[in-house]
Amino acid sequence: DSGVTQTPKHLITATGQRVTLRCSPRSGDLSVYWYQQSLDQGLQFLIQYYNGEERAKGNILERFSAQQFPDLHSELNLSSLELGDSALYFCASSSRTGDNYGYTFGSGTRLTVV
Amino acid sequence: AQTVTQSQPEMSVQEAETVTLSCTYDTSENNYYLFWYKQPPSRQMILVIRQEAYKQQNATENRFSVNFQKAAKSFSLKISDSQLGDTAMYFCAFDGGSNYKLTFGKGTLLTVNP
Numbered sequence: 001d002s003g004v005t006q007t008p009k010h011l012i013t014a015t016g017q018r019v020t021l022r023c024s025p026r027s028g029d030l031s032v033y034w035y036q037q038s039l040d041q042g043l044q045f046l047i048q049y050y051n052g053e054e055r056a057k058g059n060i061l062e063r064f065s066a067q068q069f070p071d072l073h074s075e076l077n078l079s080s081l082e083l084g085d086s087a088l089y090f091c092a093s094s095s096r097t098g099d100n101y102g103y104t105f106g107s108g109t110r111l112t113v114v
Numbered sequence: 115a116q117t118v119t120q121s122q123p124e125m126s127v128q129e130a131e132t133v134t135l136s137c138t139y140d141t142s143e144n145n146y147y148l149f150w151y152k153q154p155p156s157r158q159m160i161l162v163i164r165q166e167a168y169k170q171q172n173a174t175e176n177r178f179s180v181n182f183q184k185a186a187k188s189f190s191l192k193i194s195d196s197q198l199g200d201t202a203m204y205f206c207a208f209d210g211g212s213n214y215k216l217t218f219g220k221g222t223l224l225t226v227n228p
Contacts, residue, residue, distance in 0.1 A: 056214040105159035
């Protein structure tokens with residue numbers, strides 16, 4: 001167990017639908033990152049939150065949005081889903097201090113759009 | 115923008131042998147971190163090793179070690195005494211500190227043969 005919890009592990013939904021992916025960061029980590037890993041691509045950075053505030057944005061589609069709540073958990077909302085949105089979505093949290101500097105990943109949510 | 119390049123899409127090695135995975139990166143930052151992550155068939159992202167750019171000494175973690183050449187912007191991973199469980203996709207990643215995200219290479223698929 002990495003300490004980063006992602007739910008659900010698997011999600012199958014139809015085109016045009018909306019889904020919400022949830023992430024709880026490791027205890028003490030204030031930053032949450034979302035990444036998308038498609039079958040034929042590496043890990044694409046979507047968005048980062050730090051202590052509730054959006055800090056950095058990658059190539060995130062307008063149909064996608066995210067937020068981080070006061071208890072530091074984060075949700076990634078994907079709407080008007082298309083077949084091409086099928087991918088593994090990772091959440092990571094980071095400790096950016098001293099010897100513990102690094103990123104810890106959750107086990108991912110596998111989204112299948114049919 | 116930072117870029118990370120892994121020039122070897124696939125590699126294979128015999129069990130108990132040594133293999134080196136290559137990674138180069140491009141940045142104008144002076145202080146940064148480099149990482150190697152392992153993604154086995156379970157798709158979990160597992161931190162293998164971390165290197166801080168301001169440290170001259172190459173990082174080591176048991177059978178894993180890096181050759182960090184800052185001037186050449188090169189960060190290779192050496193796996194000694196390869197084991198079947200080392201079979202995985204290996205990603206090189208860069209964190210430029212002020213960049214607020216981890217940038218990944220496209221990965222190298224390593225197969226360890228018995």
